[in-house]
Amino acid sequence: MTAPLKLTAKTADVGGIPVARVLPQAKKRTIGAWCFLDHAGPSIFAEGEPGLQVGSHPHTHLQTFTWMLAGEVLHQDSLGNKILIRSKQVNLMTAGTGICHTEQTPPESRKLHAVQLWIALPKNQTIAPAFQHYPKLPEWQDSGADYILTTGSFDGRTAPTLQYSPIVGVDIRYRNGGSHYHPLNPDFEYGILVIQGRLNIGNESFGPNDLAYLPTGTNDIGLAAEADTHIMLIGGKPLDFEPVIWWNFVAAERAEIERATAEWNAHSKRFGSIDTELQRLNAPEVPWAKQK
Template identity: 60%
Template sequence: MNTEKLTAKTKDVGGIPVARLLPQGSRRTIGAWCFLDHAGPAEFAENSDGLQVGSHPHTNLQTFTWMLSGEVWHQDSLGFRQLIRPKQVNLMTAGTGGARGIAHTEQTPEGIKQLHAVQLWIALPMHKEIDPDFQHYPELPEWQENGVRYILTTGCFGSHTAPTAQHSPLIGLDIQFDRAARISIPAQAGWEYGVLVIAGSIKAGGQTFTADELAFIETADARSFELEGEAGSHIMLLGGEPLPHPTVVWWNFVADSREALQQAVTDWNSGSRRFGTEIDLGGTGLKRLVAPEVPQGLR
């Protein structure tokens, strides 16, 4: 088994500490998971508006929001408006190809003064025809074994199966250690795995990982691997089968080439109908964001 440590690039975004684990130079994807931010925990000042993200587009990906505390309003160009609360997943699908995309906004409701979430993107298999969509999952499989609590956000684990829609094989599993414990994770042949430490620390592959570090794990022929968590630790297990094509990320877009990314930038900035119905921002205080040009050297 090969285990690699990835450390976060952390910045403040409107008073919210955001630790970015994926993509980065040494590792761009874990299976089809192509983006990973740990946002918060944040406590907003009394005069703060909290999270306020204006209308912005996505292509060839799914946004996967796992809420830990606080609440956020999602509104998109398909017409969906949905409040997400802790232990819930919002899954928004941009669709595939040069004619499909989606746009959305994200806002903290008035009176909500905290935010803690894991924000993920899933790269879509671009050889498949996939339409834009939005799904909200208010209830997910949840269980406890030997002082360890589990919530399955997507995929299968043991006898449990999450209802979350998938376009490629994946797993997402929230794990909290009420006491120190060693757990065994079944491994699928050909998959890649990652373990985000949200709080506390774990041991994997002979290394110790602490908050806002990511363990990237290649299991080779092993049928399982072990994680050892200290009491009070909170982690998120991610895994999946790599996609059969390149995954290139720029700003809020995913594609398989620089040229496709540049077309997405042009389409969004010119107001193309590719991204669905323009979101009515009246009364929200939000703006329509402008897509930056793709760097020449991006590959």
């Protein structure tokens, strides 16, 4: 097995919530179609604290993939969906040609812990906006570990989650620690995010918010975990293009980012609208547009 590349997240405080940005970064921008990975929390809000309150903002050419670990978040979008996501559930919003949404902690919820990912959509395809909520996913135990399959296929199981590219996502908790071996698809590249605890792969040690990257051609992975180590395994076939990622937009070309920015700030009907008390977020100026 090729030694994994170790990627360390950049952590920031966002409204009292610790957020670790794992992807994209200079050493690795995408893993399969996964093009963005944030680990938010864990956070506990005091009585009267607002928690997460993200006003209306747009997305294009991506799917937002929210994997909830603890607490609750209320999702509302311009398609008319208003859904509360809880622990062990996935919200999958397909932005396609354009959508907007809000995210907020409901008043009665005092916790927030989630993994937020984006999936780049295939280029040169017109994909309509859509939203799916997955309250029940494949879940099993084996050799002292707990598994939840959030998307794709793994260990003979397949999740119902909508896909436009071949990817996989698995939540794994090693209750008893010890050594574990997992077969992998050699056509995929993989990333292993440590959410809690510590594990060793070969001679390298990985702690919270570290990510181990494995290139294509890897048939299996062996690791040694401390007791109660919690990871998320993601993978997929490498993209056939380098997506442009800026603010809340993904595109195949910079010109599309510029167009989406201008249309959102002009309140274009492309993104729809939401009846909400939260403030609408304006898109900042595209950085490379200043150089023209």
